[in-house]
Amino acid sequence: MNMRFLLLLQLFSHTVAFVVLPYIQIDFAHLFRVAQCKAKCSEKYGSPKHRTMLDGTTDEYFAIDSEEYEKCEMGCLQFQHRRDMKRVNLTGATLQGAKFWVESSAHAGKVGSSPISSIELLCQMPSATPDLDDSYEGLIGLSKTRPSGPIQYVIQWKQRTYSMGKYDESNWITASVESDTMIKVDGLIPGVQYKFMSTVVGPAGKLGDTIQSEWAEIGSTLDVKIPGAPLVVKNGFTSDHGVMAHLHFPRTAYDSCNFRVQLKNGTTAITRDIRVDLTHSIILTNLEFDSSYIVNLAALSADKKIATSPISVRFNSFQCKAVYGKGSLNCAPEPVSNIRVAIQPNSTALISWTPSADPENILTYAVTYQAYIGTCNKNPTTVYLDATSDIYEMLLPVDQQCEFMFRITNYDAIGREAFAETRIAVVQDKIFSSSTSLKTPVIALIISFSILIFAILCVAICRCCTKCPVKISENKAKLTEYA
Ligand SMILES: *[C@@H]1O[C@H](CO)[C@@H](O)[C@H](O)[C@H]1NC(C)=O
Ligand SMILES: *[C@@H]1O[C@H](CO)[C@@H](O)[C@H](O)[C@H]1NC(C)=O
Numbered sequence: 459m460n461m462r463f464l465l466l467l468q469l470f471s472h473t474v475a476f477v478v479l480p481y482i483q484i485d486f487a488h489l490f491r492v493a494q495c496k497a498k499c500s501e502k503y504g505s506p507k508h509r510t511m512l513d514g515t516t517d518e519y520f521a522i523d524s525e526e527y528e529k530c531e532m533g534c535l536q537f538q539h540r541r542d543m544k545r546v547n548l549t550g551a552t553l554q555g556a557k558f559w560v561e562s563s564a565h566a567g568k569v570g571s572s573p574i575s576s577i578e579l580l581c582q583m584p585s586a587t588p589d590l591d592d593s594y595e596g597l598i599g600l601s602k603t604r605p606s607g608p609i610q611y612v613i614q615w616k617q618r619t620y621s622m623g624k625y626d627e628s629n630w631i632t633a634s635v636e637s638d639t640m641i642k643v644d645g646l647i648p649g650v651q652y653k654f655m656s657t658v659v660g661p662a663g664k665l666g667d668t669i670q671s672e673w674a675e676i677g678s679t680l681d682v683k684i685p686g687a688p689l690v691v692k693n694g695f696t697s698d699h700g701v702m703a704h705l706h707f708p709r710t711a712y713d714s715c716n717f718r719v720q721l722k723n724g725t726t727a728i729t730r731d732i733r734v735d736l737t738h739s740i741i742l743t744n745l746e747f748d749s750s751y752i753v754n755l756a757a758l759s760a761d762k763k764i765a766t767s768p769i770s771v772r773f774n775s776f777q778c779k780a781v782y783g784k785g786s787l788n789c790a791p792e793p794v795s796n797i798r799v800a801i802q803p804n805s806t807a808l809i810s811w812t813p814s815a816d817p818e819n820i821l822t823y824a825v826t827y828q829a830y831i832g833t834c835n836k837n838p839t840t841v842y843l844d845a846t847s848d849i850y851e852m853l854l855p856v857d858q859q860c861e862f863m864f865r866i867t868n869y870d871a872i873g874r875e876a877f878a879e880t881r882i883a884v885v886q887d888k889i890f891s892s893s894t895s896l897k898t899p900v901i902a903l904i905i906s907f908s909i910l911i912f913a914i915l916c917v918a919i920c921r922c923c924t925k926c927p928v929k930i931s932e933n934k935a936k937l938t939e940y941a
């Protein structure tokens with residue numbers, strides 16, 4: 459009990475949390491006056507600041523973390539105890555606080571509209587507070603419609619239990635004066651339903667009407683709830699965050715307040731612990747274009763020591779070309795697509811493709827083919843084509859059966875490459891006489907790769923041919939040579 463009273467005493471100072479205690483009634487009128495005095499202190503000694511919410515948006519709130527504010531609040535509180543008045547030597551901000559107390563009134567009328575549109579229990583989890591370990595704690599969230607300015611909230615609550623076919627409901631219990639829109643509530647009893655109410659108080663009096671939450675029930679087993687599926691990922695790109703995604707997760711009053719989010723790609727995993735706030739998604743930043751990721755989300759206990767089994771979602775990040783346009787140098791090059799092979803009567807194969815970028819974004823093409831099955835010469839042949847090419851005529855071997863690997867590599871203006879491959883099988887058609895010697899091509903498979911290479915460019919080319927394409931003119935010379 460002593461512990462609970464200590465907790466209660468905190469209510470009168472700078473609260474960030476309150477405990478639901480049904481047997482203690484605080485006078486609403488008194489707390490209203492406290493709230494108004496504190497609002498006057500924050501108007502004088504606080505300042506608007508910004509914080510980043512889970513979904514990446516910014517919230518403007520009124521910060522009251524200065525020493526002056528603390529003194530002013532002391533002034534509000536000390537002056538209430540009239541017997542102490544003579545004994546207290548008030549100066550500076552404390553004296554100002556005492557003056558504010560005199561100016562505040564338990565009966566100040568409505569002076570403006572409320573910036574608060576709703577109040578809700580955001581989450582719940584078994585309490586981590588010593589002495590309250592058979593209860594739950596949660597977060598109450600107040601949604602704003604505009605920056606709040608220097609205001610305070612008088613929080614009231616009531617509870618009900620269902621038994622013998624009817625609800626047994628308490629009266630409203632005044633609990634606390636709060637300055638933030640996220641308020642911790644502790645001591646919630648398993649299986650009981652709670653409703654919360656907020657009165658908004660500014661420096662001059664009440665703002666708007668009070669608002670109430672829905673009834674929210676506290677879980678009956680003291681377990682951390684496994685997050686309910688599904689996770690949904692929405693891709694995006696902004697100038698602030700670059701490639702990013704929003705992870706929408708199930709956030710209900712029955713879910714935990716703490717989560718562990720893990721973002722994984724093929725090689726790296728980044729884990730971070732979060733506490734829910736009033737927003738409905740978690741921003742995932744520092745992503746790369748066109749990449750595959752897995753997100754795991756596990757609920758955590760209040761002390762973050764217990765994690766539930768996670769739920770997962772797999773996604774591919776935003777496509778670079780969707781932001782910068784097809785073939786842009788801001789994006790890794792893509793391989794050519796739609797490779798077609800047409801056999802002509804004069805023993806040639808006409809290979810055509812759809813370029814992945816406009817010619818001005820292409821440095822050159824390298825066409826490489828090599829027989830890997832059959833009796834043909836197995837040496838690779840590489841030919842360089844200019845940036846406008848989308849067709850290549852290949853001479854087929856006569857009277858031989860073999861299978862070729864045919865690769866089209868495109869280099870972008872800064873030397874990065876991507877390639878696509880196809881296989882061409884040349885089989886002697888038995889139906890025709892050997893003199894006509896018609897070849898039938900079979901496109902067995904098209905494999906596409908996109909490889910990002912800067913410095914390795916030369917190495918890659920030297921593997922295919924004997925000379926590095928140091929200059930485009932040299933490439934062109936080779937092409938002419940071949941033709
Ligand atoms: C009150 O405090 C000020 C400075 O803190 C001091 O100069 C003054 O003597 C004090 N007065 C009383 C009555 O204690
Ligand atoms: C995974 O992400 C890290 C950091 O962004 C990056 O360096 C790495 O290349 C990525 N790995 C894969 C396979 O995409």
Ligand SMILES: *[C@@H]1O[C@H](CO)[C@@H](O)[C@H](O)[C@H]1NC(C)=O
Pocket residue numbers: 802803804806
């Ligand atoms: C093969 O025939 C096609 C038309 O069918 C022609 O365009 C091409 O130039 C010929 N190629 C050779 C090497 O004769």
